[in-house]
Amino acid sequence: MGNHFLTLSLLLVTVCVCVSFITTKLNPKEAIVSVSSDSEIPTEIHGVKILRQASDTKLAQLGVASWPKWEGAPSKFPWEFKKTETMYFMEGKVKVNVDGFDEEEETFEIGKGDVVVFPKDMKVVWEITEAVKKHYSLEE
Numbered sequence: 822m823g824n825h826f827l828t829l830s831l832l833l834v835t836v837c838v839c840v841s842f843i844t845t846k847l848n849p850k851e852a853i854v855s856v857s858s859d860s861e862i863p864t865e866i867h868g869v870k871i872l873r874q875a876s877d878t879k880l881a882q883l884g885v886a887s888w889p890k891w892e893g894a895p896s897k898f899p900w901e902f903k904k905t906e907t908m909y910f911m912e913g914k915v916k917v918n919v920d921g922f923d924e925e926e927e928t929f930e931i932g933k934g935d936v937v938v939f940p941k942d943m944k945v946v947w948e949i950t951e952a953v954k955k956h957y958s959l960e961e
Contacts, residue, residue: 867919870938888956905960913953920944
């Protein structure tokens with residue numbers, strides 16, 4: 822029984838690694854959802870995928886260092902994502918209110934260390950509570 826459990830565990834790890842590799846090669850921006858370890862499983866809030874405190878390995882896998890940068894001072898504004906946008910927060914905090922989830926308790930926060938994917942056509946209100954520096958990548 823013990824050997825079967827070990828064999829199945831190794832098979833599961835192999836499958837996860839293969840899925841991660843294939844996903845990254847097919848669409849690097851979707852690599853956020855590939856399974857690399859228990860600490861790097863993204864959550865989804867109102868259709869927004871969030872990987873909290875991404876590792877250096879994950880950032881290198883995504884190619885974050887080559888993405889353009891954007892900075893924003895504390896402010897509040899509506900925004901519509903015309904393309905799927907993946908972003909990595911180097912600094913700051915943002916409260917996000919997704920259109921259709923208008924109650925205060927449905928607002929969520931993203932910030933330093935997070936990799937976040939907003940889908941195309943999503944409408945939000947961004948409230949930058951601490952100045953933001955981020956890298957971003959738009960789906961082609």
